[in-house]
Amino acid sequence: MNxxxxxxxxxxxxxxxxxxxxxxxxEPHGREASLLEAMRWAVLGGGKRFRAFLVCAxxxxxxADEAACRRVGAAVELLHAYSLVHDDLPAMDDAELRRGRxxxxxxxxxxxxxxxxxxxxxxxxEVLAREDWPASAEVRIELVRGLAEAAGSxxxxxxxxxxxxxxxxxxxxxxxxxxxxxxxxxxxxxSVDAGALLGAAPQTERIPLRRxxxxxxxxxxxxxxxxxxxxxxxxxxxxxGRDADAGKATFVSLLGLDGARAELLRLKQQAATILSxxxxxxxxxxxxxxxVTMRQT
Amino acid sequence: MNxxxxxxxxxxxxxxxxxxxxxxxxEPHGREASLLEAMRWAVLGGGKRFRAFLVCAxxxxxxADEAACRRVGAAVELLHAYSLVHDDLPAMDDAELRRGRxxxxxxxxxxxxxxxxxxxxxxxxEVLAREDWPASAEVRIELVRGLAEAAGSxxxxxxxxxxxxxxxxxxxxxxxxxxxxxxxxxxxxxSVDAGALLGAAPQTERIPLRRxxxxxxxxxxxxxxxxxxxxxxxxxxxxxGRDADAGKATFVSLLGLDGARAELLRLKQQAATILSxxxxxxxxxxxxxxxVTMRQT
Numbered sequence: 001m002n003x004x005x006x007x008x009x010x011x012x013x014x015x016x017x018x019x020x021x022x023x024x025x026x027e028p029h030g031r032e033a034s035l036l037e038a039m040r041w042a043v044l045g046g047g048k049r050f051r052a053f054l055v056c057a058x059x060x061x062x063x064a065d066e067a068a069c070r071r072v073g074a075a076v077e078l079l080h081a082y083s084l085v086h087d088d089l090p091a092m093d094d095a096e097l098r099r100g101r102x103x104x105x106x107x108x109x110x111x112x113x114x115x116x117x118x119x120x121x122x123x124x125x126e127v128l129a130r131e132d133w134p135a136s137a138e139v140r141i142e143l144v145r146g147l148a149e150a151a152g153s154x155x156x157x158x159x160x161x162x163x164x165x166x167x168x169x170x171x172x173x174x175x176x177x178x179x180x181x182x183x184x185x186x187x188x189x190x191s192v193d194a195g196a197l198l199g200a201a202p203q204t205e206r207i208p209l210r211r212x213x214x215x216x217x218x219x220x221x222x223x224x225x226x227x228x229x230x231x232x233x234x235x236x237x238x239x240x241g242r243d244a245d246a247g248k249a250t251f252v253s254l255l256g257l258d259g260a261r262a263e264l265l266r267l268k269q270q271a272a273t274i275l276s277x278x279x280x281x282x283x284x285x286x287x288x289x290x291x292v293t294m295r296q297t
Numbered sequence: 298m299n300x301x302x303x304x305x306x307x308x309x310x311x312x313x314x315x316x317x318x319x320x321x322x323x324e325p326h327g328r329e330a331s332l333l334e335a336m337r338w339a340v341l342g343g344g345k346r347f348r349a350f351l352v353c354a355x356x357x358x359x360x361a362d363e364a365a366c367r368r369v370g371a372a373v374e375l376l377h378a379y380s381l382v383h384d385d386l387p388a389m390d391d392a393e394l395r396r397g398r399x400x401x402x403x404x405x406x407x408x409x410x411x412x413x414x415x416x417x418x419x420x421x422x423e424v425l426a427r428e429d430w431p432a433s434a435e436v437r438i439e440l441v442r443g444l445a446e447a448a449g450s451x452x453x454x455x456x457x458x459x460x461x462x463x464x465x466x467x468x469x470x471x472x473x474x475x476x477x478x479x480x481x482x483x484x485x486x487x488s489v490d491a492g493a494l495l496g497a498a499p500q501t502e503r504i505p506l507r508r509x510x511x512x513x514x515x516x517x518x519x520x521x522x523x524x525x526x527x528x529x530x531x532x533x534x535x536x537x538g539r540d541a542d543a544g545k546a547t548f549v550s551l552l553g554l555d556g557a558r559a560e561l562l563r564l565k566q567q568a569a570t571i572l573s574x575x576x577x578x579x580x581x582x583x584x585x586x587x588x589v590t591m592r593q594t
Contacts, residue, residue, distance in 0.1 A: 026450055026451065030455075031458075031459045031462055031468075031472065031475075031476075032450070032455040032458040032459050034458065034462075035450060035454065035455060035458035036450060039450060083415075086411055086412075086415060091406075091407035091408045091411060092408050092411065109388075110388035111388045111389050111461050112458065112461070114383055114386060114388060114389065114411070115383075115454050115457050115458050115461075118379075118380075118383060118414070118415075118418065118448075118449075118454050119449045119450040119454035119455075121415065121418055121419070122418070122445045122446075122448040122449030122450070122454065123445070123449050123450065125422045125441055126442060126445035126446055126449060128441075129438050129439075129441040129442035129445060130442060136434075137435045137437075137438045138434045140434075140438050141426050141434045141437050141438045142426075144422055144423075144425075144426040144438070144441050145423060145426035145427060148419045148420070148422045148423035148426055149419075149423055151415075151419040152415075152416045152419030152420050152423060153323055153329070153332060153333060153336060153416040153420065154323065157332065157412050157415050157416035157419065158327075158329040158332060158416075160412050161328075161329045161331065161332035161409065161412050162329055164408050164409070164412075165328055171328075178328075182329075
């Protein structure tokens, strides 16, 4: 599979997930209209939808229902969007821009941003738990558990907490890798695993897929750090160089630019080895890994 | 049932739910220790556990499994605790005290409080979704959906958003009642409904129980407003008179003290009528209503 094939597939998933998100987010009404507007502002009109794409791509590998993949992809994007809203708050990263637009607390106010993030997290679980999409109660509850674990104090929130500490204390490479594994990797791994679950993949394949997802999540973050060190705000649509300015360890500060690029290559080889163990055509997953390590935004 | 019977029952539930919460909350460890400490600070060592008690009391009415009631009660308390942590933040109520102790952002810092709240919300859904307690996948997923709806932008978060507006714009009685129904009532109604679900109550009884819960939630808030207007900080363990100071409409400011007390009486009669329709011994629910309308903290 070449890059333009992948880009076309990605565009199709983005479009479908965008429509699903627009349908799932409540329309602004009543006295709480600004909360609902803030939720839509946070979620719609931007975003790579990388996590939703991972659900759909892995689901496709196992013949999962497309509507089910879209729903779970949307749930992951709602969860991810909430984390960005809270990450951007003045007490956290204090960011002004996200996806080329003012962050939620800038476009609305801080209290509305806190509540919009909270409500988006609840909505992520609600849309998984609802009966209006094709999945059994057993699958839906396993997804809720997986998403909650990836999101909470043994996953994303722990990573964010360590990220706060990284401003004051210097982390070594192993600690930085663990931070990223929790902060980004847990949700990336959930996305891959959810696609496999929706396609009823055998347990023997779900284990290597999770290892693939870990390598992918780490590669994603290293590429982010490289872009953050070499790109400009107009290209990225968000503030750049913030981590370095805050004195936080990044893969680039720990390994250097060349070292970070070498680590990407190592992860790519590791991912290829893992995928070669799977008894199916994994061209799409290979292409996703390439795209992650070469993307420009 | 007299008041001392109820107090003894409440104490037993508080004790059991407290133990369940202590077990469910992760022990502090690793670089993320302060996040985990903040979560425990927010949840343990205080709180009336009123919502957990409602789950257990309604569950008892229908012969539900006690361990299942404790688990769901703990989940509701985790959700409630997260909402208090975020409500207390400087951008929201900017509160210094909660349950007689410094609020989470005072005891730790603002960023940790935001993340601890986020992680507590995820944990609430996680403990419902896990398989380590006696409930079918169908029951667990219905509980997740109910809790998510009660917590999100059609429930608690909407109420909190309207509460923010109430500082700038004056709400009339109907709007104040809707605010409270969303902010407090949705979670109270979920608690009653969850107990009925765990006991496999017939749908014909779940509908009047929800109406009872609505009256109970409203009575709870009116009693809160009365206490806020007449009590002192030492008794309540939290800042008093804050709503009135912020110019927010309360049931006391809208109805006067006598009017608010009369409304409590009207709700009590309404609740008694609803309960009389149920073909079982509802003495415990009557006693809970009395306790709510007469409590001193």
